[in-house]
Amino acid sequence: MKNKNREMILNQPSYWIEGVNGFLYEAILNYMKKHGLNRTKLASHLGISKGRVSQILNDGEINFSIEKIIEISLKVDMFPAFEFISKDSYYKKEESLENKTISINFNANSFSNFLEKNVKKPTKNIIFKAYNEYSHQLAIN
């Protein structure tokens, strides 16, 4: 991978553990909201102690066995579909996503006014022009 720091991040266990913690936390919160459960009812539904529920909801620390994570996922109406992706294809996927992304910041009010004025004009092409601080037009490749 060209971006060595990003490669190092992806190779740390905590990056993925935090991801799993996040999936489970989000799924539990959504399930509680959907079914109007409080922590006591949730603990009884999941078959874990109230203390454990507090640990998940307050600290976001799951620290369960794989078996327990799968059981909890199923109980909150989610299939825990794990996926193994080769590092090479993951790096390639990230790099291709990054190459496709262009970030443009613009003034939304001016753009909205411009669209309102030109709304009925037939348009085939949108041309982007960039200017430097001296109002000289810059080339965009």
Add this chain to the structure above:
Amino acid sequence: MKKYSLILSQHVINTTKIKVYELCKNDKSLFELFFNEIKKDGNLLNNLAGAIRIVEDTSNLNRRPKAKFREIQGHKLKCKIYEAKSGLIRIYLFHEEKTGRVIVTGGLKDNQNVNVKSVLKIIKEYQNEK
């Protein structure tokens, strides 16, 4: 010439729903300097990767408990300032309207109070310069 600038983060994937930037001082990303220090030491890189994942997920509008991602209160700046936490590592960022999340820098749990003060000062300088 302006001292501060923003670059798209090289540490967080740039396809998040809210874009993540890093604050640069004299063209050098403050967070990259912190990352390189942690990388040199080696022991806390795993925690740092965890904190980066939290920044990534919360920028994708996923929730995290306050123990992992909290808003820093008690300041007079006109922006929301956040702290992402994993083990001993902290990452400080703020939300800039029309731009996205801006990572200021990182820090260690032991220096939390000093780091928060320093982060507030940096954000104030950045905003005053605009």
